[in-house]
Amino acid sequence: MELPHVGGHCSLPTCNSLDFLPINCPFCKARFCGDHRLPLDHQCIAWKSRDKQVELCPQCQQLVYLENTAPEDMLEKHTASDCQLYLYPPTSTTMPNGSTAIQCAVEKCRDLNPRIGPAHCVACDQDFCLKHRYQVKHSCPQLQIDPKEARRLAAKEKLAKTFKPSPSAPTTIKPTSITGTKKSSPMVELMKIKAKAKGLTAVPMASRMYLYIEFPQDSIFAGQQKPMYLDKYNRVGKTLDMLADHGRVKNENNLLLSDHDEVKKQGRLKKVTKV
Numbered sequence: 001m002e003l004p005h006v007g008g009h010c011s012l013p014t015c016n017s018l019d020f021l022p023i024n025c026p027f028c029k030a031r032f033c034g035d036h037r038l039p040l041d042h043q044c045i046a047w048k049s050r051d052k053q054v055e056l057c058p059q060c061q062q063l064v065y066l067e068n069t070a071p072e073d074m075l076e077k078h079t080a081s082d083c084q085l086y087l088y089p090p091t092s093t094t095m096p097n098g099s100t101a102i103q104c105a106v107e108k109c110r111d112l113n114p115r116i117g118p119a120h121c122v123a124c125d126q127d128f129c130l131k132h133r134y135q136v137k138h139s140c141p142q143l144q145i146d147p148k149e150a151r152r153l154a155a156k157e158k159l160a161k162t163f164k165p166s167p168s169a170p171t172t173i174k175p176t177s178i179t180g181t182k183k184s185s186p187m188v189e190l191m192k193i194k195a196k197a198k199g200l201t202a203v204p205m206a207s208r209m210y211l212y213i214e215f216p217q218d219s220i221f222a223g224q225q226k227p228m229y230l231d232k233y234n235r236v237g238k239t240l241d242m243l244a245d246h247g248r249v250k251n252e253n254n255l256l257l258s259d260h261d262e263v264k265k266q267g268r269l270k271k272v273t274k275v
Contacts, residue, residue: 010035012042026063026088038063054088063088084110104129106138192227199229200242207231219247 007020010033019033027039027046038056039047054065055075065088066074078086084103104112105126112118118127123135123142132138193210209232215221228246230239244251 012036057083059083082110104132106132194229197227197229198246200231203229203231207233213243213247215247216249219249221247 007018008022008031010017010019010022011030012032015033015036017033022031022033023037024031025037025039025042025044025046028044030042032042036042038061054063055071056062057064057075057078059079060083062083064074064078064086066077066086069077074086103110104118105128109129109132111131112127112129119130119133120127121133121135121138121140124138124140126138128138135143190210193212197210199208208229210227210229212225213228214225215223217223226247228243230242234242241251243249
């Protein structure tokens with residue numbers, strides 16, 4: 001949606017577009033959009049009287065003019081000043097050497113765009129670029145602080161003076177160091193054992209029980225804790241037989257202890273740890 005009260009329309013009949021920052025041609029004094037701001041872009045009728053004196057800077061795309069100076073020297077001086085001096089049309093800001101430039105009132109600021117123009121502060125009566133146009137940005141001496149903000153700052157300062165920190169009290173709280181290893185959650189442990197567990201593939205997923213199995217010394221997994229899954233609906237004897245086969249343990253659990261005392265020493269699983 002267009003806003004006719006903001007900016008202005010381009011004076012070129014074939015364009016007539018609304019530009020929020022229109023530019024006045026320094027030769028014919030008509031108003032144009034950014035695409036038709038240059039004299040050759042809108043076929044300026046007053047350009048012929050200045051076409052041999054005014055040059056277009058290839059870097060900043062602005063018109064440059066310096067009286068009684070060759071075009072090459074004029075562009076060289078203009079670019080040496082970071083495209084700040086000898087702009088056309090001349091501005092009201094005058095340098096000590098008599099040359100013209102557009103400057104922001106903030107020291108060492110050269111961000112004022114000549115095509116946009118300066119922003120005038122009515123409080124301190126100075127001109128600034130768009131970056132420093134607000135009173136807070138250019139530290140305006142006439143800056144009026146919000147009463148609520150002033151009261152808040154005054155209260156904060158008073159509290160800081162009244163409630164001073166105790167010199168004996170520590171200023172910072174050091175985090176307590178953890179000497180031991182942090183215990184993992186049961187869910188994390190279950191995920192780890194599921195990723196490594198071995199067992200019979202015929203056992204349904206819903207019937208699997210995940211355990212860490214520690215085998216005896218005569219097993220091929222002696223001294224190791226192997227993650228495995230078992231069928232939780234199987235009898236204990238059948239499960240022990242399966243584990244003995246898996247670890248290649250001598251299986252004599254079908255004998256009574258009175259018949260074979262060596263069963264106490266060999267052929268039995270050492271430890272079963274449930275997760």
